[in-house]
Amino acid sequence: MKKQYAVIGNPVLHSLSPLIHQRAFDFYQIEARYFAYEVEDFSAFMQYFHAGNQTGNTVSHARDVSRAHDVPLFQEGGFIPYSYLGCQGGLYQKNLKLVPYAGQDFSFPLQGLSVTIPHKKAVLQAADRIGYKARLAGAANTLYWDKGELVAENTDIAGFFAPLEAYFHNNPPFHSVLVYGAGGAACAVLTALLHMRELQTVYLCARREEQAQELISHFKAHGDLMREYGLNTKAELRFIPLRHEEFACDLAVNTIPQWGAEAVSPRADFTGVRFAYDLTYKQTPFLEKAQEYGVFCQDGKTMFIEQAKAQFKFWTGLEIPTRCYQDIF
Numbered sequence: 001m002k003k004q005y006a007v008i009g010n011p012v013l014h015s016l017s018p019l020i021h022q023r024a025f026d027f028y029q030i031e032a033r034y035f036a037y038e039v040e041d042f043s044a045f046m047q048y049f050h051a052g053n054q055t056g057n058t059v060s061h062a063r064d065v066s067r068a069h070d071v072p073l074f075q076e077g078g079f080i081p082y083s084y085l086g087c088q089g090g091l092y093q094k095n096l097k098l099v100p101y102a103g104q105d106f107s108f109p110l111q112g113l114s115v116t117i118p119h120k121k122a123v124l125q126a127a128d129r130i131g132y133k134a135r136l137a138g139a140a141n142t143l144y145w146d147k148g149e150l151v152a153e154n155t156d157i158a159g160f161f162a163p164l165e166a167y168f169h170n171n172p173p174f175h176s177v178l179v180y181g182a183g184g185a186a187c188a189v190l191t192a193l194l195h196m197r198e199l200q201t202v203y204l205c206a207r208r209e210e211q212a213q214e215l216i217s218h219f220k221a222h223g224d225l226m227r228e229y230g231l232n233t234k235a236e237l238r239f240i241p242l243r244h245e246e247f248a249c250d251l252a253v254n255t256i257p258q259w260g261a262e263a264v265s266p267r268a269d270f271t272g273v274r275f276a277y278d279l280t281y282k283q284t285p286f287l288e289k290a291q292e293y294g295v296f297c298q299d300g301k302t303m304f305i306e307q308a309k310a311q312f313k314f315w316t317g318l319e320i321p322t323r324c325y326q327d328i329f
Helices: 017-027 042-050 059-069 122-126 132-137 156-168 184-193 209-221 223-228 285-292 301-316
Strands: 003-009 032-038 112-115 142-146 149-153 176-180 201-206 236-241 251-254 275-278 296-298
Touching (some): 017 032, 017 301, 122 149, 132 149, 132 184, 156 184, 176 184, 209 223, 209 236
Parallel strands (some): 003 112, 176 201
16 A cells, blocks of 8 residues: 555645655655645544554555544545546646546555645644744644654745745845735744844734734744744844835745735835745736846745655655656746
């Protein structure tokens, strides 16, 4: 039986994670299946995740466990595994789509999870141990086993930081950063930014001051943890309203979703900005406006690839080869 890994969320059937990870497992000839599960009830899925722990790692045994514990499995109309493996022509064809996986050649319990919206906070409660980055971010996107313990970690942070690290090879460090948005993505971004020792000020620009102040208080409350892992505790975190007189900063980061024809950039004037970063995979009004000013621009593609590479390394100790992701977008 092949090992089972998966990404869970809602919605999730647009995810590219099953493609990049299945390609990597196949490259290394690891007998594993990587699925996408659209999940509303996180607690019920975690019973499914653990199915087979006491009775053996097979689908038939897991089905017995599901009946004993009222856990819905995909065979019984519960959690349906989606995969790119059902597509004709292999995993390197164009225009692949996730389709329900009809096979039963995979094992229980699951060996690892990628976690996306809306379960990134809930997953912390499922872990035996929480990595410091996930603790600081208040959310995790990865579950993996380590010496019999289920560990929650946040690889979005390493993913976000990777393009900045490359930029710093030929450019001076940032001293001031402006982050648009104060939700879960902004919390992960702040965790990454506070790994920069030279950083002096981070401005949180949000619609709701209360949400931004909660985020600032969260990091102040974790000062001991930040000092333990060598993060920057001297940088000032400040709230500014979404509508403000624009000013220069080294880095401007947009975490506010920019979907639809009505989307507008939260910033109009990029004078004095060196680097513009949007977490979205595609071109956005934010990046289009930054390009008009000749600013160095970065979308979310590299962040996605790097967070996936970090997940795969937690699960296998191996690096995802370039050929597994070079054509993924």
